Amino acid sequence: MTPGARLAAAAQILDEVLAGSPAERTLTNWARGARYAGSKDRAAVRDLVYDALRRRRSLAWVGGAGTGRGLLLGLLRLAGTDPASLMTGEGHALPPPTPEETGRALSDAPEAVRLDLPDWLLPRFQAALGDGLEPACAALAARGPVTLRANLARTTRDEAQARLLAEGIETHPDPEVPTALRVTAGATRVAQSRAYAEGLVELQDASSQAAVLRLPLRDGDRVLDHCAGGGGKTLAMGALKRLTLAAHDADARRMADLPARADRAGLKVDLAADPARAAPYDLVLVDAPCSGSGTWRRGPDAKWRLSPDDLDRLCALQDRILDEAAPLVAPTGHLAYATCSILPEEGDDRVAAFLARHPGWTPVDRFVARPDDRGDGFFQIILRRAGPGR
Numbered sequence: 277m278t279p280g281a282r283l284a285a286a287a288q289i290l291d292e293v294l295a296g297s298p299a300e301r302t303l304t305n306w307a308r309g310a311r312y313a314g315s316k317d318r319a320a321v322r323d324l325v326y327d328a329l330r331r332r333r334s335l336a337w338v339g340g341a342g343t344g345r346g347l348l349l350g351l352l353r354l355a356g357t358d359p360a361s362l363m364t365g366e367g368h369a370l371p372p373p374t375p376e377e378t379g380r381a382l383s384d385a386p387e388a389v390r391l392d393l394p395d396w397l398l399p400r401f402q403a404a405l406g407d408g409l410e411p412a413c414a415a416l417a418a419r420g421p422v423t424l425r426a427n428l429a430r431t432t433r434d435e436a437q438a439r440l441l442a443e444g445i446e447t448h449p450d451p452e453v454p455t456a457l458r459v460t461a462g463a464t465r466v467a468q469s470r471a472y473a474e475g476l477v478e479l480q481d482a483s484s485q486a487a488v489l490r491l492p493l494r495d496g497d498r499v500l501d502h503c504a505g506g507g508g509k510t511l512a513m514g515a516l517k518r519l520t521l522a523a524h525d526a527d528a529r530r531m532a533d534l535p536a537r538a539d540r541a542g543l544k545v546d547l548a549a550d551p552a553r554a555a556p557y558d559l560v561l562v563d564a565p566c567s568g569s570g571t572w573r574r575g576p577d578a579k580w581r582l583s584p585d586d587l588d589r590l591c592a593l594q595d596r597i598l599d600e601a602a603p604l605v606a607p608t609g610h611l612a613y614a615t616c617s618i619l620p621e622e623g624d625d626r627v628a629a630f631l632a633r634h635p636g637w638t639p640v641d642r643f644v645a646r647p648d649d650r651g652d653g654f655f656q657i658i659l660r661r662a663g664p665g666r
């Protein structure tokens with residue numbers, strides 16, 4: 277495909293996403309129908325779509341319209357590329373820009389537009405981030421890093437790094453998270469690499485790894501990952517200590533890949549349909565469903581879809597899951613609550629509400645990460661039952 281044809285494909289996909297179709301599914305459907313598109317074309321179109329969605333408001337401003345075409349006009353202008361050089365109207369390329377499609381200067385845009393936030397979220401982000409508002413929004417508007425976790429149950433980080441390098445995957449050790457390797461070249465090879473197949477590394481964001489490293493885990497502990505999903509945190513915990521691991525998810529289908537991933541990592545994980553049956557646990561981790569606001573660069577359509585009502589519903593669900601999980605903790609055990617959100621409504625506010633309902637608990641550790649070039653935004657609090665603990 278020519279660069280102009282890729283742009284035209286991205287414009288069409290973006291129009292479908294803007295009309296409400298989920299980005300990932302729309303891209304997959306397009307790729308299925310576009311037999312002429314090679315893997316490089318698919319990757320380039322995908323990058324265009326995601327780059328445009330992350331900066332949807334600012335690009336619409338600069339591009340002059342909130343359509344797929346408008347966003348791409350904005351993207352080209354902000355990259356210093358003359359849109360007329362790619363929108364030529366020839367072959368499969370989009371028609372050339374018209375005199376009406378001039379757009380406006382980003383410096384004249386309101387703050388929420390410049391920061392690529394929905395209006396209703398701006399005051400919440402301001403309150404939550406203070407001076408960190410602009411860098412966090414810039415991070416959410418850019419591509420996120422690809423980070424691996426060295427599986428310390430199988431290897432050291434140095435060894436994992438060397439094995440990856442031998443397969444053409446270059447990484448950089450995170451200076452603060454001792455398990456994390458940021459991929460600097462060859463990211464598309466990871467899933468097919470032997471290092472990955474042999475369970476030496478897993479894909480996991482550095483902030484999420486940092487949070488798991490703070491959990492109070494001891495050899496022999498009984499641990500429940502109460503919202504396990506694909507099991508990223510279950511596996512990260514299992515790599516650190518010899519644990520009896522149980523994983524639960526209200527939607528068991530989300531754990532479908534967990535047995536294979538556990539096998540690869542050399543771990544045994546019990547998939548618990550009813551986690552109360554094996555209670556109590558020394559640690560229950562609630563990695564709750566949330567807005568994902570700390571990870572919006574990875575699924576940017578969610579940033580534009582979230583409504584205040586959605587956020588209220590998520591907060592109510594987070595409260596309910598915490599109430600379900602707390603009785604599963606042993607008298608001397610811990611309850612950890614985590615979200616990949618930077619909104620206080622889903623973090624400290626939920627903890628305060630929990631403590632008001634359950635005065636028998638006390639926080640012992642709090643971890644907050646903002647999205648940056650090292651990792652995603654994340655929140656975690658570790659609670660222990662008040663009174664003599666461990």
Ligand SMILES: C[S@@+](CC[C@H](N)C(=O)[O-])C[C@H]1O[C@@H](n2cnc3c(N)ncnc32)[C@H](O)[C@@H]1O
Binds near residue numbers: 503505507
């Ligand atoms: C943030 S995701 C978990 C991600 C996962 N821990 C990981 O690290 O890959 C939240 C999960 O909570 C699950 N969930 C939603 N409601 C739940 C409930 N009431 N009890 C348990 N899990 C629930 C969702 O199905 C979803 O898979």
